[in-house]
Structure formats: structure tokens, C-alpha cells
Amino acid sequence: MLSIDRSIIDAIIAHARRDHPDEACGVVAGPLGSDTPVRHIPMDNAARSMTFYEFDSMEHLRVWREMDDRDEEPVVIYHSHTATEAYPSRTDVSFAGEPNAHYLLVSTREPATEEIRSFRIVDGVVTEEPVQIVEPTVDPHAVQSYMFGQSPTTVDYECSPGR
């Protein structure tokens, strides 16, 4: 499962919408071994394409070194699909080179719908995982009602069926 703050998800979706119809890409770094995404780093898509993304090689080096210096690792690697579903393409699977990362996909095909899914990609095998979005702390005394699968501080997105 990927557990991630609402503010980071909002920033990723905003990045993806901003770059639409080109694909957007980036990283969320977190402390080594914590599996907790903390620091959002939007990256340039060097391919500037609607159907392909690639980190700029010099920015990639700079950001990876910076994470190393701060004892961080890439907890989440994200990119957007701008006309298709948020599911890893064969290209995504072939080039997935960080076995410890959560591969987060955002689809911007529907302007009003938030479509995010998360995957592990190890040795060419894709495994979808649930995403738990942690909402900012709310007043526990406020009277509210919650839908099934939600609590005051989290929203759980189950994996989509049929895969």
C-alpha cells in the first residue's frame, strides 16, 4: 500500500494538469527505508511528448545526488498518461528501474476526474496496490459523516478490478 499526504497528491495532480497534454513526471523523496513520501520534486519531461516521458539526465543526477546527501530515496516515481488510463504501459514496465519505488500514475484524460493508481514494478511484473490518501488533520469534535472506506483522516482507494 502507498500512504501519501493529500497535499502531495494535490501537487502531483496540479503538475500533471499544468503539463497536459504532454506527460508530466517527477519524484517524491522520503527518508531511506521509511517508505514515506515527503518531498515532492517535479521533474522536466525531457521528451516533451504527449506519449512519452524521460527525466533530463543532468537533472536526474542532481536530484539523485541531493537525495543521497539527505539520506533519502525515491519513494514515489510518478508520471501522467494524458489520453489513456492510469495503468503502466509496456514501455513503463520495460524501463522501470527502481524496484523499491511506488510507481504512481495519474491520468488527465478527464479534466474533472481525479484518476490515480499505484504500482510496484519489479523484474517486469506489475502489481497494483491500494493508495491511502492521508487528509490534513480535522477537528475530531466536528459532526461529520463518512462514506464506507473513509475516515476523518484517510480515503482508501482500492485497486481497480479486472486486472
Added chain:
Amino acid sequence: MAIEVRIPTILRTYTGGAKTVEGAGDTLAALLSDLDSRHGGLRGRLVTEQGGLHRFVNIYVNDEDVRFLGSLDAKLNDGDNVTILPAVAGGAFGFAAAAAMLGRSTAPVR
């Protein structure tokens, strides 16, 4: 002195889990051959059967991408730092089409 090489997570199976290894060589090609003698199979993940660098791996000497330094012919000196990073790439485009468009090897680094 030797050349320090930083190994990405995905290739640490070849280095017994080591994050950095040391090697020697006056060019990148010589360094990779030297590393392969102790970490068998590593070179094959970086160099294609045709003898070029895999397109989807980035290798840096100090702060420079080796593609701008002559790729495998890049000159090395004792004390240089070499960093290997698997390129982060993908997208909705078909894999074969992407590889063809970009003139890349279809053999990815895994």
C-alpha cells in the same frame, strides 16, 4: 587511487549489495571490463551486444553525462567518480514504437 563507481539499487545484485565499488581503467570501456572481472554480468547490463552503451542507462563521470564525453571512449583518471543511474522513462506510447522513434535499443536495463 582508484575510480569509485556508484551502483544503482537494481544492479546491486552484481556487487553483493554494495552501493559503491572501486575499479580501474583509463577509459569507461576499460573500467567496465575491469568491474566485470569481479562483478560478472554487470557489463552486460550496461553495454549492448553491438558494443554501445544501452540508451536507457545513464553513466556520469563526475558531473558529466558520458554521452558528451565519448561514451565508452570517455577518458578516466584516478580519483574520478563514476555514477550509474537507470534512466527514468516510459509513457503511454507503444514500447516498440518508442524505441524505434528514439533510435534506441529495445533491450531495456533491468
